[in-house]
Amino acid sequence: MSENVLKVENVTMQFGGVVAVDNLNLEVNKGEIVALIGPNGAGKTTAFNVITGVYQPTNGAVWFQGEKIVENHPQGKMKAMYKGEHAGEYSQVIAPTPDKVTRLGMARTFQNIRLWKSQTVFENVLIAKHCRTASNVFSATFRLNHKEEAAQRANVEELLETVGLSDVRDELATSLPYGKQRRLEIARALAAEPKLLLLDEPAAGMNPQETDELTAFIGEIRKRFGLTIFLIEHHMNLVMDISERIYVLDFGKLIAQGTPAEIQNNKRVIDAYLGVSEDA
Amino acid sequence: MQRTNQKGARTAFLCAAALLLIVLLIENLSVFLPAASVPKIFQSTSMLFTVLKKGVVYSLVAVSMNLLNGFAGLFSLGQAGFMLLGAYTYAILTIPVASRDTVYYIYNGSAINFSLPEIFGGGPVGLVLGVLLALILAGCVAALVAWLIGLPVLRLKGDYLAIATLGFGEIIRAVLQWDKLGPVTNGANALKSFPTFSSFNVQNDAGQVSLRLSCFVPFLLSGVCIAIIVMLINSTYGRAFKAIRDDEVAAEAMGINLARHKRMAFCISSFFAGFGGGMFAMYANQAQARTFTTAMTYEILLIVVIGGIGSVSGSCIASFLYVAASEWWLRFLDTETVLKSGFKVPLLRNGFRMVVFSVVIMIVVLFFRKGLMGDKELPDLFRRRRKEGAAK
Numbered sequence: 057m058s059e060n061v062l063k064v065e066n067v068t069m070q071f072g073g074v075v076a077v078d079n080l081n082l083e084v085n086k087g088e089i090v091a092l093i094g095p096n097g098a099g100k101t102t103a104f105n106v107i108t109g110v111y112q113p114t115n116g117a118v119w120f121q122g123e124k125i126v127e128n129h130p131q132g133k134m135k136a137m138y139k140g141e142h143a144g145e146y147s148q149v150i151a152p153t154p155d156k157v158t159r160l161g162m163a164r165t166f167q168n169i170r171l172w173k174s175q176t177v178f179e180n181v182l183i184a185k186h187c188r189t190a191s192n193v194f195s196a197t198f199r200l201n202h203k204e205e206a207a208q209r210a211n212v213e214e215l216l217e218t219v220g221l222s223d224v225r226d227e228l229a230t231s232l233p234y235g236k237q238r239r240l241e242i243a244r245a246l247a248a249e250p251k252l253l254l255l256d257e258p259a260a261g262m263n264p265q266e267t268d269e270l271t272a273f274i275g276e277i278r279k280r281f282g283l284t285i286f287l288i289e290h291h292m293n294l295v296m297d298i299s300e301r302i303y304v305l306d307f308g309k310l311i312a313q314g315t316p317a318e319i320q321n322n323k324r325v326i327d328a329y330l331g332v333s334e335d336a
Numbered sequence: 337m338q339r340t341n342q343k344g345a346r347t348a349f350l351c352a353a354a355l356l357l358i359v360l361l362i363e364n365l366s367v368f369l370p371a372a373s374v375p376k377i378f379q380s381t382s383m384l385f386t387v388l389k390k391g392v393v394y395s396l397v398a399v400s401m402n403l404l405n406g407f408a409g410l411f412s413l414g415q416a417g418f419m420l421l422g423a424y425t426y427a428i429l430t431i432p433v434a435s436r437d438t439v440y441y442i443y444n445g446s447a448i449n450f451s452l453p454e455i456f457g458g459g460p461v462g463l464v465l466g467v468l469l470a471l472i473l474a475g476c477v478a479a480l481v482a483w484l485i486g487l488p489v490l491r492l493k494g495d496y497l498a499i500a501t502l503g504f505g506e507i508i509r510a511v512l513q514w515d516k517l518g519p520v521t522n523g524a525n526a527l528k529s530f531p532t533f534s535s536f537n538v539q540n541d542a543g544q545v546s547l548r549l550s551c552f553v554p555f556l557l558s559g560v561c562i563a564i565i566v567m568l569i570n571s572t573y574g575r576a577f578k579a580i581r582d583d584e585v586a587a588e589a590m591g592i593n594l595a596r597h598k599r600m601a602f603c604i605s606s607f608f609a610g611f612g613g614g615m616f617a618m619y620a621n622q623a624q625a626r627t628f629t630t631a632m633t634y635e636i637l638l639i640v641v642i643g644g645i646g647s648v649s650g651s652c653i654a655s656f657l658y659v660a661a662s663e664w665w666l667r668f669l670d671t672e673t674v675l676k677s678g679f680k681v682p683l684l685r686n687g688f689r690m691v692v693f694s695v696v697i698m699i700v701v702l703f704f705r706k707g708l709m710g711d712k713e714l715p716d717l718f719r720r721r722r723k724e725g726a727a728k
Contacts, residue, residue: 108589110585110589153588153593153594153595154588154589155588155589155590155591155592155593155594156593158589158590158591159591163589163590163591164589166585166586166589170583170585170586170589171583171586172578172579172582172583172586172587173582173583174578174581174582174646174711175575175578175579175582179575182572182575183575183576183578183579183587183590183592184590184591185572186572186573186575186576186579186590186591186592187590187591187592188591189572191572193568193571193573193600193604196568196571196572196573197564197567197568197571197573198567199567199571201572205571205572208572244590245590248590248591
């Protein structure tokens with residue numbers, strides 16, 4: 057049996073009376089590429105935000121590398137309003153901030169690109185290394201950490217070389233073309249030295265050629281960095297090409313899971329999301 | 337890359353050393369040369385030296401504010417409050433024991449009966465060590481208070497943070513003027529008689545000044561502090577601050593602990609504001625809570641904005657220009673002038689200076705939308721010129 061990297065257990069996220077994610081259960085095994093798909097507003101990004109600590113779930117738990125990193129149960133007003141299942145099964149409250157989750161080894165990209173605008177490509181990646189620095193503010197200010205700093209710079213240089221951005225290393229991040237900004241965001245996430253990479257619509261707004269390049273790129277970095285990848289995507293070509301397993305969300309509920317072939321032939325998924333081509 | 341960094345650091349160090357030497361030299365022209373041969377502007381009573389001293393103190397405070405506003409993206413208006421804390425800490429720790437009864441005459445003497453320069457044995461050594469330690473402690477007190485205030489206040493963002501810190505500055509001012517604290521803070525009265533910049537002038541046996549250091553000392557102190565701030569900004573922590581300023585959500589997602597880094601920026605900025613406050617007391621020869629008003633924070637904010645938010649050298653240049661313009665160059669506008677022909681120049685009267693000054697500031701802001709330097713530093717300008725030259 058393969059090792060479990062991420063496990064989402066009975067997670068329900070309720071905003072007021074709206075249940076955005078309803079009793080979600082999923083697992084991502086080591087080395088896998090797993091996709092989360094579904095129509096707009098299905099709760100995919102909300103699920104991502106729960107996993108990375110941006111939102112605290114209303115009920116349920118998240119496990120990362122065998123360790124429980126998030127847990128919550130309905131409290132206060134929510135106790136009476138709670139519409140989900142498994143109420144009362146969770147009693148602890150574990151609510152890490154996103155930075156803590158990242159330091160545990162989970163890095164993400166964003167649906168709408170969020171690069172640091174005033175910084176160059178090199179600096180964008182270098183800043184992501186900050187969470188791995190051991191030096192405190194005094195040793196960093198007085199350059200007592202120059203070995204660590206030099207190692208980090210060399211590391212970033214190498215990373216940029218790998219992702220093919222070293223020719224634009226001194227350009228402002230926002231001056232890059234769209235496809236390269238996406239690539240830079242992934243490079244930045246990689247600099248945080250993650251075990252699990254979460255990609256939120258990495259191909260959003262890309263043309264077919266760029267999407268193909270990205271597909272190859274994702275496969276490449278998985279092999280090179282020994283990553284596990286969990287992604288949200290609407291480009292079915294990309295999803296079907298690279299993912300080993302797929303989860304399908306609709307109205308916050310998991311409606312199907314399985315291999316790409318299984319999903320493509322699943323009646324419920326076709327009805328809810330994929331649809332049928334006109335000539336079929 | 338690293339080699340150019342090292343080269344840049346060495347050039348910056350040499351430039352700073354040269355600047356210090358020039359200051360030392362002009363300051364001492366009137367000491368070394370016969371009085372008659374020295375131009376009026378370089379004589380020790382000249383306005384030039386007042387401007388230099390105040391300018392360099394303001395530089396430090398402006399850079400510390402820029403660290404917070406320009407680099408960490410925290411819009412805080414508590415700078416005068418932290419300067420006040422620094423000024424009082426410095427003054428209380430350094431007033432000579434013998435002078436305490438006269439300074440605190442209303443409260444029948446001070447509650448604190450030691451003075452750091454005297455603890456270090458008095459004399460030149462005691463003076464240097466005592467003043468230095470007192471200034472560092474002044475910074476520490478400001479940083480400690482900043483840490484306490486930061487706990488609730490740093491959860492706020494943008495304008496709300498500005499209002500909260502502004503309010504804090506006023507509270508500090510009111511507390512330090514509280515009568516019950518009189519034996520320590522001298523109530524609403526000024527603290528004086530502590531060592532000032534002029535105390536560093538070297539005198540010969542006859543009591544005459546043989547080497548003037550009253551301008552050199554503040555330049556040295558500010559220079560070292562600003563150098564430390566610049567090194568911080570260029571370190572991995574400085575980069576993290578910039579990331580928080582550019583995009584908080586992304587910064588947090590990349591493992592930067594927002595609360596911790598904001599608190600750090602706030603405390604470090606306050607440390608240097610407190611240090612600068614101590615130096616301001618030295619410049620003004622007295623420390624009185626009344627002087628550290630909100631208007632002072634606005635003055636510093638104005639300097640930061642004119643210099644360019646996010647530019648250290650911009651803040652330094654702007655503070656000298658600001659101080660020189662407001663204290664010196666525009667002075668003549670305040671006095672009524674009658675020309676030889678008997679023509680009375682219109683408009684020139686007390687208060688007209690501030691009118692002209694406001695207009696000048698408006699013009700500067702209109703033509704330099706992002707401040708004099710934008711977010712560039714002085715070396716960037718030379719680098720660009722060299723690149724253009726190479727392109728031709």
